[in-house]
Amino acid sequence: MSVAETQEYKVDALIAEDIDAYLSKHQHKTMLRFITCGSVDDGKSTLIGRLLYDSKMIFEDQLATLSKDSKAVGTQGQDIDFALLVDGLAAEREQGITIDVAYRFFATDKRKFIVADTPGHEQYTRNMVTGASTADLAVILIDARQGILTQTRRHSYIVNLLGIPNVVLAVNKMDLVGYSQERFDQIVADYREFATSIGIKDFTAIPISGLKGDNIVDRSSGMDWYTGPTLMAHLEEVPLSDRSALQRPFRMPVQWVNRPNLDFRGFSGTISSGEVKPGDAVRVVPSGKTSTVKSVVTFDGDLDRAVAGQAVTLTFNDEIDCSRGNVIAAADNPPEVADQFETTLIWMDEAEMLPGRPYILQLGTQSVTATITEPKYEVNVNTAEQLPSRTLKLNAIGVCNISTDRPLVFESYDDDRTMGGFILIDRMTNATVAAGLIHFALRRSQNIHWQAVDIDREAHAQQKGQKARVVWFTGLSGSGKSTIANLVEKKLHSMGRHSFLLDGDNVRHGLNRDLGFTDADRVENIRRVGEVARLMTDAGLIVLTAFISPFRAERQMVRDLMAEGEFVEVFVNTPLDVAESRDVKGLYKKARAGQLKNFTGIDSPYEEPDDAEVTVNTAEMTAEEAAEMIVDHLLRT
């Protein structure tokens, strides 16, 4: 006899009797997100299907289809095959579509649940990591006949790594081991030993049968020896992780500056930890500027208090700089700021990790350029062993040091998943290539917090009555960069502007004399020039630089160092034949003769700018005309 015929579709009697009472009860539900770890063989799909079925999330028409399908293609004879309810993944595998994370929903009187359903095999580690990242609880499924397997260890390792606070060991298929307490106790003891060894402090073990419904919603009649909660009861009662977020100091990453008119300037974001009230002293990190909260604004009126998890808009009593990417924090307990970290990376892309390559690092609303400076080791996820490795391939997990081009406001991932978890993005494909967890900042860069400098860069520039800029000349050797830059500087000087010219002559002989002309050295050369230029703009200067700077990526790197509008790229667009015919220093001749390697335009590429602020063509205009055009641009913008 099939389950469909024996079990009636039943609903809460209160719905029919007093719908308003029912709804008011349901408005006060909490939400729990959990992940199920295991494979189809462990009865994972059956378990999820059973939870949906037992919490009445299956409708009659779905049940009819299910019943029909179960008989046709199911594995349970005439019984309902619950796995078919959720097993969209098998079909995907046949179609060759990415195996994904599927999210399922059900609710009881006490809670709404979101289940992240991911495949359990090793080649789907990235999917499991994705599902685990938002979970408050993990159900680790074990087949009672099999006991702890390699995959149990892998799943447990990932669950612990991603910081899921609650672990349930669901020993499934108890019906197939005669509901044996001895078998259950043995598995629990084995698991305890392993769990302790990888740092899982606590877990709840429940003997179940997803297929028969033992200890899922209803207590099992075959296991009187078990006195703990059923799986559903445990899911309904387990404490939620947002409680611990409430106990930490206040932090709110700023997502959006809310300026409906000149009289209102608010900062919108979701509070990641703690709480905030009007009058609270807050500090904007990384700038370090402080103010007090004027109001906590929402559509439903100003609040007396807002807590972790709420999306609000804050206004301050002082006009201080604050924008997307900043974090508003408790003034006396702000988060750390650093630019070098030890992290764990979970690699998610087909293309393997490249140490040294710049990736975009996104942490909350902050977005910076990051480089993996030092891969330390890869972890064997099945054994938790550390293996030496210089790279990470798809699904690999490893510990790496990374460095960012700008300081990052962060918390250790162990303390705060929101402020300690980040993603890495490939700059060319825009793919999310890795998930990362910050362990700690490396000491050499660590700042508890920055004190705001009283005399800031604006003050410096204002004293000089000018806008600090970097005017970045790029173009082939012999294109006329230095000539034009010199003319521009003379014009600026005559107008009373304070400028400074950085070129190969004054940089290569001192600051960068240790660098040659390999691609790597060229990149480092430009990086240093960029950093020096930035310091000079902090001092309020107009900095002119004249370097071939052949690679788009490095010019972009310098542009990213500067504030919006401060970087003015000038493309001195002189055709190669013209530049070569000038050959002021005789360099082209040498390069053609093979005496000079890696010469731009000859045996090393020049990547033209896509969107230079100014382009001058010295084949069509004089150096004087070009300089005028550039000065004109500087005065206008």
Next chain:
Amino acid sequence: MALDDRQLTHLQRLEAESIQIMREVVSTATNPVMLYSVGKDSACMLHLAKKAFYPSPPPFPLLHVDTTWKFQAMYKLRDKAAADAGMQLLVHHNPEAMEKGINPFDHGSLHTDMWKTDGLKQALSHYGFDAAFGGARRDEEKSRAKERVFSFRSANHRWDPKNQRPELWSQYNARKAKGESIRVFPLSNWTELDIWQYIQLEGIEIVPLYFSAPRPVVERDGLLIMVDDDRFPLRDGEEPEMRSIRFRTLGCYPLTGAVESEAATLSEVIQEMLLTTTSERQGRAIDHDSAASMEKKKQEGYF
């Protein structure tokens, strides 16, 4: 105060998540838009947008990809809702469908393909929108359970299932190449019951057709179809009769089946929904084609 008093309810958490998603899109997209279909999910989404940006009005327009075959009551609420929110309302009609007189009676699935799928693509390209909010939910059907919150479309609006990004924590990678666009689903984690409860809790205005009233209907191919205007071609022997009906979902009136019901208030509607034993989309003719129809439509650019 006890910690428990500060714990958010499931609706508060869902609301905060949707708001965070919307703010993220506005901060990262150049030209976002909200697709507005006038149904209850759209109503919720619009309400959340008002909350997300208050006291500013939502900083994007509403776009209604219209088929000219919506219920009259829907047009009425559409115009009012946009005005109330202080938002610009853009209405797009596929000119080709207009010219050919495409309608649900004579053209079957071509009606949806041309008015909605093609119409949506035309409108997005025409205005150069690079991010479009949609009200789809993961609980609507099996194929949506794995849909991302940020769903990437190629320059020709196709959905490439192999090229979607993992979404960890609440981090969304919104970067895209020129010409690519994103469909964003801020209601991904809401269920039908959540939507109804939120509408009740927040007092959100929805189309009166969701509530039962005597309306003229004919019974056709097992569906109760409401005769909303005189464009409805009656078949031989068909005579509209007044019945107490309401709609569980709203689309083009000739494609949307009504249910007989006495539920005239929000509580009663929710009660009926909870006591009903058939899933929501059964009243929509579009799903009867084939099981994988939604998957296919999604790949082609329909939501």
